[in-house]
Amino acid sequence: MIHLTGIEKTFLVGDETVQALSNVDFTVQKGEYVAIMGPSGSGKSTLLNIIGLLDRPDKGIYTLEDLDTTELTDNQQASVRRNKIGFVFQFFHLVPRLTASENVELPMILSDVAPASRKMRVEAALSSLGLSDRAKHRPDQLSGGQRQRVAIARATIMEPDVILADEPTGNLDRTSGIDVIRILEDLNKKGMTLIIVTHDPNLSKRATRRVQLADGKISIDSRSF
Amino acid sequence: MKTGDVIQFSTRALSGYPTRTFLIILAMAIGVASVILLTALGEGARRYVSNEFTSLGTYLLIVLPGRSETTGGPPPLLGQTPRDLTLEDALSLTRHSAIRRVAPITVGSAPVSWKHRDREVTVLGSTDALFEIRHLSMAQGKFIPAGDPTRGEAVCVIGYKLKKELFGNQSPLGQWVRIGERRFRVIGELGKKGQSLGLDMGDVAVVPVASAQTLFNTSALFRILVQANGRDAIPRAKKTILTTIRERHEGEDDVTVITQDALLSTFDRILTTMTLSVAGIAAISLSVAGILIMNVMLIAVSQRTSEVGLLKAIGAPSTQILRLFLAESAILSLIGAGFGVILAFLGTWGLARVFPKFPFTVPIWALGAAVFIAIITGLLFGVLPARRAAKLDPVDALSRR
Numbered sequence: 001m002i003h004l005t006g007i008e009k010t011f012l013v014g015d016e017t018v019q020a021l022s023n024v025d026f027t028v029q030k031g032e033y034v035a036i037m038g039p040s041g042s043g044k045s046t047l048l049n050i051i052g053l054l055d056r057p058d059k060g061i062y063t064l065e066d067l068d069t070t071e072l073t074d075n076q077q078a079s080v081r082r083n084k085i086g087f088v089f090q091f092f093h094l095v096p097r098l099t100a101s102e103n104v105e106l107p108m109i110l111s112d113v114a115p116a117s118r119k120m121r122v123e124a125a126l127s128s129l130g131l132s133d134r135a136k137h138r139p140d141q142l143s144g145g146q147r148q149r150v151a152i153a154r155a156t157i158m159e160p161d162v163i164l165a166d167e168p169t170g171n172l173d174r175t176s177g178i179d180v181i182r183i184l185e186d187l188n189k190k191g192m193t194l195i196i197v198t199h200d201p202n203l204s205k206r207a208t209r210r211v212q213l214a215d216g217k218i219s220i221d222s223r224s225f
Numbered sequence: 226m227k228t229g230d231v232i233q234f235s236t237r238a239l240s241g242y243p244t245r246t247f248l249i250i251l252a253m254a255i256g257v258a259s260v261i262l263l264t265a266l267g268e269g270a271r272r273y274v275s276n277e278f279t280s281l282g283t284y285l286l287i288v289l290p291g292r293s294e295t296t297g298g299p300p301p302l303l304g305q306t307p308r309d310l311t312l313e314d315a316l317s318l319t320r321h322s323a324i325r326r327v328a329p330i331t332v333g334s335a336p337v338s339w340k341h342r343d344r345e346v347t348v349l350g351s352t353d354a355l356f357e358i359r360h361l362s363m364a365q366g367k368f369i370p371a372g373d374p375t376r377g378e379a380v381c382v383i384g385y386k387l388k389k390e391l392f393g394n395q396s397p398l399g400q401w402v403r404i405g406e407r408r409f410r411v412i413g414e415l416g417k418k419g420q421s422l423g424l425d426m427g428d429v430a431v432v433p434v435a436s437a438q439t440l441f442n443t444s445a446l447f448r449i450l451v452q453a454n455g456r457d458a459i460p461r462a463k464k465t466i467l468t469t470i471r472e473r474h475e476g477e478d479d480v481t482v483i484t485q486d487a488l489l490s491t492f493d494r495i496l497t498t499m500t501l502s503v504a505g506i507a508a509i510s511l512s513v514a515g516i517l518i519m520n521v522m523l524i525a526v527s528q529r530t531s532e533v534g535l536l537k538a539i540g541a542p543s544t545q546i547l548r549l550f551l552a553e554s555a556i557l558s559l560i561g562a563g564f565g566v567i568l569a570f571l572g573t574w575g576l577a578r579v580f581p582k583f584p585f586t587v588p589i590w591a592l593g594a595a596v597f598i599a600i601i602t603g604l605l606f607g608v609l610p611a612r613r614a615a616k617l618d619p620v621d622a623l624s625r626r
């Protein structure tokens with residue numbers, strides 16, 4: 001489903017060019033559970049951003065469900081992000097002035113979903129994550145685990161094919177971290193492709209496929225069944 | 226994203242920072258209010274002057290004896306005595322379609338006495354037409370009756386000051402006063418009109434023109450007031466007057482015709498220009514408000530960088546981000562303009578209370594223009610911050626917390 005061939009990405013840091021990704025070939029099948037690992041600076045976040053269409057590769061071809069994404073305009077890419085990709089971030093990125101349910105509603109507002117069905121879907125999503133009583137709370141009134149669960153509800157409200165999680169437990173204590181991972185794994189069992197960037201080995205052990213990046217290249221790609 | 230959602234989202238964003246939002250709205254409101262108020266002042270001045278002119282009489286032309294050279298050239302060496310304007314000249318003008326009324330005027334100064342009181346006043350000799358042409362009013366009695374102007378009846382109308390001086394609180398009607406060497410019966414008292422054409426209408430005695438001519442022993446007229454048959458007829462009336470008088474004066478162009486409209490339109494132009502320039506100055510304060518909006522929106526964009534990143538990540542295209550931030554500026558300026566209009570109306574109301582004689586009016590065009598400029602300024606100065614937000618790189622934006 002996700003198909004990257006010959007992906008290159010360089011950054012300019014000061015006068016130096018840093019090769020974030022060099023000639024990466026990477027394929028993910030539908031429904032896979034992938035953990036991307038590697039030391040900081042190894043290019044794992046860049047890889048995730050390219051898969052999530054937040055970043056464009058300098059070279060190479062990226063096809064998502066047979067769609068060549070490098071050819072798409074900004075509007076078309078945005079539409080792909082809206083409908084096919086869900087992001088979960090380390091720092092949650094909830095809009096601070098909006099309540100939990102309004103944050104979850106945002107992607108549907110961008111996609112022109114009718115208000116009546118918006119409300120119903122938000123309620124359903126929040127209650128399935130055990131957040132019904134927190135719907136009217138603003139992010140600063142929620143615990144870290146609750147915030148990440150709101151963020152997951154937001155990422156999945158449009159029923160995307162892929163969930164991209166960048167260090168989703170990096171800012172959480174152990175128990176709420178495990179909670180969040182279980183929720184993500186449940187979604188994976190229901191058929192959503194899950195790609196997690198982490199440098200926590202305990203987390204990566206849970207995934208069915210582990211990809212190790214070093215210096216912008218894939219060094220290890222192993223599967224466990 | 227639907228328009229309603231855009232508005233709701235932007236409004237929520239604005240109410241998230243109440244102090245900042247309030248200050249911008251205040252700046253915008255003051256800008257809009259000053260544009261409207263200053264225009265109202267200018268427009269008031271224009272109306273004030275225009276009212277003053279109308280109180281002289283409408284569609285008025287003034288015929289003066291003598292030619293006033295305005296085209297230059299050497300002054301005549303030999304004394305060129307202009308021919309007098311006569312009552313016959315005045316009467317000859319009445320027969321033209323462009324002319325509605327003609328009032329010949331003879332002016333002199335004479336003592337007016339009743340019993341043992343007397344007073345030196347200006348004596349105006351004219352006809353019944355003067356009443357309409359100069360928009361006079363009567364406090365009591367009647368004006369000089371219509372009739373053959375060449376027959377001088379021994380009747381007079383007196384101004385209110387003169388009446389007070391001679392008669393006190395008694396009724397002057399039917400009393401005989403002495404003007405110069407002749408006796409006149411008082412048939413009316415003029416209403417209060419005040420100063421007009423440089424003559425205090427309270428302190429005059431008006432008599433039939435023929436009587437005045439006998440009184441002052443002259444056949445010449447001081448001037449002729451002509452009322453044209455409407456605004457469009459003024460140029461035609463002027464031409465008619467010049468040709469008629471020239472014919473009667475054996476081909477000599479020896480009268481000057483002043484049109485009140487020419488004066489009025491000059492004033493009108495001057496005051497309109499003044500109003501516009503004052504409004505322009507006020508518009509500068511609006512652009513200051515615009516710069517304030519730009520400033521605050523730039524701060525908002527940098528404060529909300531990660532929010533912009535998030536919006537892009539969950540699928541908002543750049544154009545949508547642009548629209549969201551533009552909507553915020555537009556809402557700010559719209560609300561600011563709304564309060565500005567309210568402020569302006571409170572201001573004009575207050576000024577009208579303090580200066581009741583000055584006709585403060587808010588012209589509709591100024592209202593529309595101020596609000597329109599406010600919104601345009603808001604949008605114009607909102608473009609830069611909105612574009613900055615739209616251009617943010619989502620990866621960079623998200624990496625900031």
